[in-house]
Amino acid sequence: MATIASDIFYYFLFFIWLITAFLVHYFIKTIIKRTTPMVKAPPSPKALPIIGHLHLISSVLPKSFQNLARRHGPLMQLRLGASTCVVVSNADVAKEIFKTQELNFSSRPEFGSSEYFIYRGSRFVTAQYGDYWRFMKKLCMTRLLAVPQLDRSVEIREQELVKLLESVKTRAREGEAFDLSRGLTRLTNNTICRMAMSTRCSGTDNEAEKIHKVVKDCLMLAGKLSTGDILGPLKVLDFSGNGKKLVSALNYFDQLVEKIMKEHEDKASSGAQDLTDILLEIYRDPKAELKLSRNDIKSFLLDIFMAGTDTSSAAMQWAMGELINHPQAFKKLREEINTVVGPNRLVKESDIPNLPYLRAVIRETLRLHPSAPLIIRECAEDCEVNGCVVKAKSRVLVNVYAVMRDSALWRDPDEFVPERFLERAEERIGEHQMEFKGQNFRYLPFGSGRRGCPGASLAMLMMHPAVATMVQWFDWKVKDSDMVDLRQGSGFAAEMEKPLVCYPSMHLSS
Template sequence: MATADMFYYLLFLLWCVTALLVHFFIKTFLKSRSQNNLPPSPPALPVIGHLHLIGPVLAKSFQTLATRYGPLMQIRLGASTCVVASNAVVAKEIFKTQDLNFSSRPEFGSSEHFIYRGSRFVTAQYGDYWRFMKKLCMTRLLSVPQLHKFTDVLDEEKVKLVESVMGCAREGKLCDLNCELTALTNNTICRMTMSTRCSGSDNDADQIERLVKTCLQLAGKLSLGDILGPFRIFDFSGNGKKLVGALQAYDRLVERILQEHEEKAKKGFEEGERKDLMDILLEIYNDPAAEIKLSKNDIKSFLLVSFFSLPSTNIVYFFNSGTANISRSLVQCFDWKVKDGKKVDLTQGPGFAAEMAHPLVCYPIKHMISAY
């Protein structure tokens, strides 16, 4: 029995290797000559492509390769091929001059496990839905007038930030500035999105923040599907199953919050009452004359993307305009001392965001009372 099991195991392994080699042969050697006009690319290895050239810090790896192969190069990560732009001129050409040609986004990572497929704005193909959502973001959801309606929210969250740091100073405790500033960002986004904070409260927003963080971590991992191509359906790493579970939990929570907002909308808004992003999306969802009919999944997907990417979109203009005030408050109210007198470790961490490898943890020392 054991011999038979070993035979089938070796047969399956041989089939996998053969399939990978065939896939590599088709991808590499059967391309037409018309496809040869591609950006420069480093020498690739069979099956794994350029994975052997990618270190733990992606930004550093791409920077090193760009110095040799130029500001626009092609990289193959297993079965996935991508183009890396590392120059402001090239980036402008892609995102401005050639905007329409690069509007559509490919699916990647664990996207096959995303429960809102078809309602995903970030990877939506260029078309009516893409144009409508972009116009909606520019004119209503993330317009400057809409963001300015929440300036008081940033002020309140700034006060809470300084109060939290002040508590660490009084108790002589270390302060994790990464966590504090992340809380500031998340709470501001939660209040703009659904009029509730993500921390320091007893509502569902705290659970949503944890679920979104889980989804972001799982979706950001380089899944085996990216390397093995057609074998992604087997979900060897189990990340797909975990992602589906987290998304389903997120869906149940947001559905309940959506129903609460719908009940509030039925009662009517008072004159001058501020609408959050969920209110605006529900208003369009219920509008029979809307240019595009939004579904509940469209709303849930957009809100999920908001938690993922709002800090890196128009909300940057809104701000982490208040950034100088936040930094001034932290500098004016406190001196900062690194633990054990060491220097701040500025080593870059993994990932595309080039975040610090180690959190910025310091002792805040109160030296001035300010109205912040």
């Protein structure tokens, strides 16, 4: 009983201290605001003391921001506890951020979990715009994710797709449900692991599975810590213990990747190079434009897994969910595949240019369900955007979810209509070529400008054949329902709220 009373007293004191800290912070900001010359700040909803606009935000952040933007405009300022951000919600303002003032918004802020990342200072995805970031981006474009490197790994992607096909066939013959969420995630994880490290989910060590688990843990913990930004300075106290858990997960990843790197260093040189081989080659090169550390290599590999595995898998799940819920589109895609490819072989990457409806399905899926619905940037210097002053060091969130569902730009914006990407196709060839480079500012599935996703080409190479194969070979019935539940999950992520579990039945004979 004494222990319980002591705990209650401790929590009571902590609660009093927490409220006091918030009040002091609030009053200091109020005083500073009153003594600062007035500038035209972005419009903002009415805020409550301490919590700011948290009471207006639901668990699905992109949709919450979209709803607020409809009332407060395409550029608005929100305060989430101790954290303030500027939210962009239409194509014209996004163009200001990504093109007109691109250099001023070419960096990304540290937030949430950054102080717990053991590779802090080596992260490519969140690096400040500077020499290190420019070197790594150039390396991605010329070697790591360049067309020749992607061409060399085409066999890996084909082999992993065949393994997925065989696992679905097995379930179909046995009349059992297949978890497409898990199957497609294993496809992307094995593919990226083999391309990056020449390892997959097989053998006794099962290294690829270990990597995916630890990366999944890192994403989950980093997301939880990012929401801790609302506590301001108090977040460093790590009341939840998630910071320590993240450090532990990262240390495990570090040991695992260090072992793989040493294996690469010990093996005899061969003609084929995976991403780790290329990075180690630059690490050993005394004449390299910029000296890479081992932490730089590990951090880059972690970024590849965090940015590529679950996001590509989620996009394929959304595509299958939309197709199952739209049987006419499903049938139209299957007919195109049968006409162009035939029933006797799998769709290959080389077939994609000849399958316009397949390309339209993927484009429409990414419009409705972008893999990165919120793109975060940092303002380097005070500037004017959409007639308002955005202060230096402000966090800017571009809500591409809202941009790509803007009724002023898209007809029936919330409907799955792949045909919209086939209209006047002959007249829009140039536009289609630019879409994934983010130069069409109403369509930004992979961001735009210097900080656009360098892995977009790889993601597209994985998505098209996988979705085509699942449509070509199988009919699908939703488990425990007539329709796929297309509700979006919580937080910053783009996953479905519920796993996509369906009963496959063979359409083609094996």
